[in-house]
Amino acid sequence: MRLSRGVPFVAAMLLAGAFSGPSPVAATAAAAVDEQHCARQERVRVPGAAYQQGACLADLTTAGLAGTPYTDMADQAGLTARGTRTPAGVPGVQIDGYFPDSSHFNTTHGWRHDAQFVIRLPDRWNGGLVVTGAPGTRRQYATDTAISDQVLALGYAYAATDKGNNGADFYRDGKRPGDAVAEWNTRTTQLTRVARTAVAQRYGHPPRRTYMTGISNGGYLTRWQLENHPELYDGGVDWEGALWTANGPNLLTSLPTAVARMLGSARDEDLYAVGFARGSEFLWPYHEHAYWGVTQKIYRAEFDPAFDPGCPGKSTGTTPEQILAPCASDASYAYASRPTSVHRAVARVALTGRIGRPLITLHGDLDALLPKTADSDVYARMVDASGRGPLHRYFTIAGGTHVDGLYDTYPDRLRPILPCYRSAFDALASWVERGTRPPADRTVGRPASGDVLNSCSLSAPVARAAGRGSATEFLARDAAQPAPL
Structure with a gap:
């Protein structure tokens, strides 16, 4: 049976550009590269893909891909603030393609086919994989600047999905209420599994660490995946994730x-x-x-x-x-x-708070689309009520709002969340890989000076939040428990 249901979290600020795709993919690679750079490219076959194409590229970041068919800058508009520094110069292999699907909202590459994905495999690999799903009603390249550039520069492989459909008419996909949103989760799980296989084909062994992360609807996906498929991941960072509960709030x-x-x-x-x-x-x-x-x-x-x-x-x-x-x-x-x-x-798509892997949540206190008191504050209580508090850290970003692009209009009132997200990702990796506990739950104040666009410290000289212990100790205690459904 073909999957045909997918959704996003609306990013209506993009309407001028978010519903148009880039030009058709060129027949040849964008840059000439040597034999070592392209090694094993032909071995990477994405399991279950109906179509895929690969390219050896001199730079997998947006600095090298902007203006090419290998990213879509219009679909990223508004997510990051102008002046944000991003890394560049990460050579590697990019694979674009799609899985079997009966819906056709995504016109990227002229394919008019949903369940599109991108997988990026840097030449210098650190042994890890980062997976995300598109925020809003956007597509698979939406978080290239916000997430892909940074994790690629750190050496991670990267995979992103369009979640199965996109655009403001997503609700037309599926046969019964909730089908579209349910496909977000299915497509993310699917991509995680096949991306791990693609990584093994490229580098000779599967990733040692796999992290789930995302913005808005991607944050929802992160929560859901760590609740329902903790066996696939080592941890996650949730940036302004949407909350769905059957009895509210939502x-x-x-x-x-x-x-x-x-x-x-x-x-x-x-x-x-x-x-x-x-x-x-x-x-x-x-x-x-x-x-x-x-x-x-x-x-x-x-x-x-x-x-x-x-x-x-x-x-x-x-x-x-x-x-x-x-x-x-x-x-x-x-x-x-x-x-x-x-x-x-x-x-059918509700969250429970029963995460099975370490999770760091970030939410701006000025979010005017997903108010934090009706969203992440509630989710943090759900995590605690499920007994999973030791696996969770929650940072409120003073002056943060739903999309960082609004900082450009209100630099005197807002602060971008992206630099705090980067600090949170580093903190997650240290938590998982070295057992270093992140700071306790707290509000990260809006700085009066300094490089607010590119720096953010999560640390503060405060006591650890009551009742939340070591994630390592918690996972050891919980090892014999069955995985959450």
Whole structure:
């Protein structure tokens, strides 16, 4: 049976460029390279792929790939702040392709085929693999600047998936409510398994360490994978992950109030009541235009299509204005009172907090799309309630918001999360590989000076969070327990 369900977390700020793909892939490699550089390329066959193509490239980072078919800079727009330093000069092999799928939202390379992936294998390999799924309604190259460049420079192999479909009409994929979101998880698991095989073919042995990570919907994927497939990973970093719980909170419990405010039937106090942070008001006009309406209507259409089948109906629209426009009916949407079938659809993809590997979570205190009090604060409590607190660290980033690109507009009020993410990834590797505990859960303050674009320290002279011990000790105690379902 072909998988045909996939989703993203909407990145509506990209509508001008996110739904168009790059030019068709060139028939030959972008750079001439020597025989050693291309060694074993022909041996790398991605198991289960319906199509793949490989290229030996002089630089796998965006510094070398920008303007070529091997990345898509438009699909990355807004995720990182201008002026962010990124590494360059990482030669290696890139494999692009897709798995069998019956949906056709992804037009990258002119393939018009979903379940696309990219795998990058640097010449100088450190023995590790990093896996991610696209944030928003974006595609497989979306986190090239934010994640791929840095981990490649550290020597990791890298793999990313489009999650099975993309675009604001993702809810049209699948046969029953929740099918589209469920495919995110299936495609990520699939890519992790085959990427480990591809790594073994390229380097002669499987990765010694495999890390899962991601932004927004990619953060959700990280949580879900560590809960449901800890055998595949050694740890993960979750950056502003979306929270889905069957009884709430979730996107459908906070966004209707935001839509109501857009339409004049809710007050600021109502937004505070569902989790939006005091002090984030300056970001609300932008989110009214770019996020709230479209995000609510497409996820409501995914999990509860019977609520208002005429909006968005068969499509969110064809123009940016149509796509971003809210459905008036969503202002009165009350998830708690919706039929049991809706809650069951969300339960299919819900998180439990029962992670089986070390996880570091980052969330900005000014996130105006996924308010942290209704998201990562709740998830941290879920992890603790499941007895997995020793495996989790949670850092609130003061001045952080959902996408770092907004820092360019408000440099006096925001700070980028990316440098804190890089510190968190380093901390995860030290935790897993050397047993060095990360700092205790804390708020990372917004610095008054220094290179805020490229540096962030997670350390602070505070006591360890109560009740959270060593991940190594916890995993040793838990070794005899069955893996979470």
